[in-house]
Amino acid sequence: xxxxxxxxxxxxxxxxxxxxxxxxxxxxxxxxxxxxxxxxxxxxxxxxxxxxxxxxxxxxxxxxxxxxxxxxxxxxxxxxxxxxxxxxxxxxxxxxxxxxxxxxxxxxxxxxxxxxxxxxxxxxxxxxxxxxxxxxxxxxxxxxxxxxxxxxxxxxxxxxxxxxxxxxxxxxxxxxxxxxxxxxxxxxxxxxxxxxxxxxxxxxxxxxxxxxxxxxxxxxxxxxxxxxxxxxxxxxxxxxxxxxxxxxxxxxxxxxxxxxxxxxxxxxxxxxxxxxxxxxxxxxxxxxxxxxxxxxxxxxxxxxxxxxxxxxxxxxxxxxxxxxxxxxxxxxxxxxxxxxxxxxxxxxxxxxxxxxxxxxxxxxxxxxxxxxxxxxxxxxxxxxxxxxxxxxxxxxxxxxxxxxxxxxxxxxxxxxxxxxxxxxxxxxxxxxxxxxxxxxxxxxxxxxxxxxxxxxxxxxxxxxxxxxxxxxxxxxxxxxxxxxxxxxxxxxxxxxxxxxxxxxxxxxxxxxxxxxxxxxxxxxxxxxx
Numbered sequence: 001x002x003x004x005x006x007x008x009x010x011x012x013x014x015x016x017x018x019x020x021x022x023x024x025x026x027x028x029x030x031x032x033x034x035x036x037x038x039x040x041x042x043x044x045x046x047x048x049x050x051x052x053x054x055x056x057x058x059x060x061x062x063x064x065x066x067x068x069x070x071x072x073x074x075x076x077x078x079x080x081x082x083x084x085x086x087x088x089x090x091x092x093x094x095x096x097x098x099x100x101x102x103x104x105x106x107x108x109x110x111x112x113x114x115x116x117x118x119x120x121x122x123x124x125x126x127x128x129x130x131x132x133x134x135x136x137x138x139x140x141x142x143x144x145x146x147x148x149x150x151x152x153x154x155x156x157x158x159x160x161x162x163x164x165x166x167x168x169x170x171x172x173x174x175x176x177x178x179x180x181x182x183x184x185x186x187x188x189x190x191x192x193x194x195x196x197x198x199x200x201x202x203x204x205x206x207x208x209x210x211x212x213x214x215x216x217x218x219x220x221x222x223x224x225x226x227x228x229x230x231x232x233x234x235x236x237x238x239x240x241x242x243x244x245x246x247x248x249x250x251x252x253x254x255x256x257x258x259x260x261x262x263x264x265x266x267x268x269x270x271x272x273x274x275x276x277x278x279x280x281x282x283x284x285x286x287x288x289x290x291x292x293x294x295x296x297x298x299x300x301x302x303x304x305x306x307x308x309x310x311x312x313x314x315x316x317x318x319x320x321x322x323x324x325x326x327x328x329x330x331x332x333x334x335x336x337x338x339x340x341x342x343x344x345x346x347x348x349x350x351x352x353x354x355x356x357x358x359x360x361x362x363x364x365x366x367x368x369x370x371x372x373x374x375x376x377x378x379x380x381x382x383x384x385x386x387x388x389x390x391x392x393x394x395x396x397x398x399x400x401x402x403x404x405x406x407x408x409x410x411x412x413x414x415x416x417x418x419x420x421x422x423x424x425x426x427x428x429x430x431x432x433x434x435x436x437x438x439x440x441x442x443x444x445x446x447x448x449x450x451x452x453x454x455x456x457x458x459x460x461x462x463x464x465x466x467x468x469x470x471x472x473x474x475x476x477x478x479x480x481x482x483x484x485x486x487x488x489x490x491x492x493x494x495x496x497x498x499x500x501x502x503x504x505x506x507x508x509x510x511x512x513x514x515x516x517x518x519x520x521x522x523x524x525x526x527x528x529x
Contacts, residue, residue: 007382008052010211011037012199015054018347019043019062019072019090025347026178027058027088029384030186035201036193040347047077056084056197059091061176065105065140066090066097073098084169084196086124089138092163092172099146099170106141106157113181116161122152124164124171126191128184135181138174169196205391209242212379216246219377220336225326226377227252227319228338229311230281231409232269234402235340235380238392240279242379243338245395249280250331251338252322256314258307259287260294260411260425263433272401282322286314294413294420298457300529303420307410337374341381342388405436405450406484414529418457423510428455430508431474438500439478448490451478453504454517454528462512464505471512474504479526487521 007013014031018024018040031038043059057078064071074094078085087095093103114136118125125132142160145151153162153173164171171192177185193199220226226243230236230253243251253273257266266283274281293306323334380388392402412428413420432453439445454475462469476497481487501514517524 007037008039008054011203012055012197013052014038014056014058014193014197014199015050016040016058016060017043017045017074017078017091019060019064019094021061021063021090023176023178024060025344027060027189028343028347029386030178030189031058031193032203032384032387034186034190034193035203036199037203038193043072043074045075047075047081053081054083055199056086056193057081058192059085059087059094061089061091061137064090066093066103067140084192085171086192087170087172088178089174089176092174093140093142095170095172096142096144096146096149096160096163099149101142101146101149102144103140104143105139111137114155114175116153116155116175118162119152119154122162122164123166123196124162124173124188124191125152126195128187132184133182134175134177134185135179136175141174171196205387205394208383209391209394212242213246216243216377216379220247220250223250223332224335225250225252225323225332226336226338227254227322227334227374228340229253229315230255230269230273230279231407232265232272232401232404233407234392234397234404235342235385235388237273237277237397237401238388238395239338239340239379240273241277241392241395241397243377244277244279251280252319252334253279253281254315254318254322255281255283256311256318257283257285257287258290258311258411259422260290260307260413260420262407262412263429272398277397282318284314284318286310289314291420291422291425296419298418300414303413303529304410307413311409335375336377339376339378341378343380343382343384346381403446405445405448405452408527414527415452415454417454417528424455427472427508427510428453431455431504431511434503434507435476435500438496438503442493442496444490444492444496447480448478449481449484449487450526451476451490453477460513464512469512471510473513473515474508474511475515475517475528476500477517477526477528479521481521481526484526485521487526489518489520492516 014036016027016038024040028038028040097103114134116132116134118130118132141158145160145163149163149165151160151163155161158174162173176182177188194201228240230240240253255266255269270281270283273279290307290310293310294303297303297306327333389402408414412425416424416428435453439451454477456473456475458473459470460473462471478490479487480490497516504511504514
C-alpha cells in the first residue's frame with residue numbers, strides 16, 4: 001500500500017498535529033493549496049517514531065480545554081525538534097500552557113467574525129494590514145503569556161490573540177486561518193510554511209504523477225498482476241489510469257453492472273475507460289443477480305448490505321476468472337488490489353478522535369475485500385478530491401468525467417425509496433437523466449456539488465389528458481458543499497425548475513408530480529436513504 005512516509009521523504013513536509021478539531025483537515029488543504037506538502041497525524045504521536053523530519057509543525061484546534069485532566073497534549077520531544085511551530089486556537093493554548101502561561105475560561109466567548117489589531121514586526125503577519133477580520137471559535141483564552149513570548153495581535157477582549165517567541169520560532173494564534181471566513185488566512189499560512197519554515201512549494205500533481213508511476217512499478221515488479229474495481233467516477237478512473245500507465249495490461253479493471261446504475265452508465269464507462277483511455281477492462285453484467293436479491297427489500301441498510309455483499313461475490317468471481325486465465329498463459333499471478341482511497345479517508349482513520357460515528361453504512365464498496373489475501377495499493381492515498389481532479393486533468397481525462405457528481409455505491413437503489421424493481425429503476429433513471437441533462441444545459445452543473453432525482457414511495461392524484469391519474473412522485477435534490485459534511489440546498493432559478501418538472505411529468509411514464517427538496521445537511525443527509 002502507498003506509504004505517506006515515502007512522499008514525506010520526497011517533499012518538504014509540514015506536519016499537522018490533530019487535537020480533534022473539525023477544521024483540522026482544512027489546515028492540510030490550505031497548506032497543500034500553497035504548493036507545500038503536509039501530513040496530518042494524531043497529536044499523541046511520538047516524535048521519535050517519525051520517519052521524516054518536518055520543515056515545521058502546526059498544532060490544530062480542539063474541543064478540549066488544556067487545563068482539563070484528560071485533555072490531549074503533545075509529546076514533550078516536540079519542543080526540542082528544532083523546527084518552527086505554529087499553534088492555532090487550542091494549539092496556541094497548548095503552547096502557552098506548556099511554556100508556563102495561563103489559560104482560563106473567559107466570561108465572553110469569542111465565536112464568529114472578529115477584528116484584530118496587528119503590532120508591527122511579526123514575520124507571521126508580514127505584508128498584511130494592521131487590522132484584519134478573522135474567524136474565532138473559543139471559550140478559553142490566554143490571561144498571561146509565557147515568559148519570553150511577545151504579544152503581536154489583540155482584540156478588544158483578548159490581549160493575546162497572537163503571541164510569538166521569534167528566537168525559538170514558536171508562534172500562536174487564537175483564530176482559525178484555515179477557514180474561508182478568515183480572508184487573509186492563506187497569506188498567514190504562507191508566511192509560516194514558506195516564509196518562516198522555508199518549505200519549497202514544489203508539491204504539484206505534475207511532479208506527483210511521475211513519481212507515483214515509478215513507485216508503483218517498483219512495488220509491483222515486472223511480472224505481478226493487479227486487479228481493481230472501477231465505477232466511472234473520478235477517483236476510480238484516475239487510480240486506474242495511473243495503474244495502467246505504470247504496468248499496462250497487467251492491470252485488470254473490473255466494472256460490475258449491479259442493475260442500479262444510471263441510464264446507459266456501464267456502456268458509457270466502458271467506452272471511456274476501454275476505448276478512450278486504453279484501460280484493460282472487464283464488464284461483469286450481474287444486474288439480474290442484484291435485482292433478484294433486492295426483490296421485496298425496503299429497508300435502506302438491507303439494500304446496502306445486499307449490494308455490498310453481492311458486489312464482493314461478483315468481483316471475486318471475475319477476479320478468479322482473470323487469475324485462471326493469467327496463470328494459464330504463464331503471465332504471473334494477481335498479487336495486488338487497487339483501491340481509490342483518498343486522504344480524507346486516511347485522516348478520518350488517524351484522527352485523534354478516531355473515526356466518526358456511522359450515520360449510515362458507507363456508500364462505496366472500497367475496503368470490503370480484506371479476505372482476498374491481496375496486497376492493497378492506493379495511488380491516491382495522499383490526495384484530496386481537488387488534487388485528484390487536477391491529476392486527472394494532467395493525465396488527459398475528459399473534464400466531464402473529472403467534474404462528475406459523486407454517485408453512491410448502492411446506486412439508484414437508495415434513491416428509490418421502497419422496493420427496488422426493474423420498473424422503478426427505469427422510472428428513477430429516466431427522471432434523473434432529464435434532471436442532469438437540464439442542469440448541464442443551463443450551465444449549472446459545476447456550480448452544484450451533487451444532484452439527483454429520487455423516486456418516492458407515495459402516489460398522488462393528478463389530471464392528465466382530462467383523465468384522473470394516481471401516479472408516483474419524483475423528488476429533486478441539489479446541494480452545494482465544500483466537504484460533504486455540511487451542505488445547503490441549491491437555489492435554482494424558477495424557470496429552470498419549471499422546465500425540469502414539465503419534462504419529467506411529460507416524458508416519464510408513471511410520474512405526475514415533482515417536488516424540490518429544500519433541506520440542508522444537517523439535519524437532513526444528502527441522500528434520502
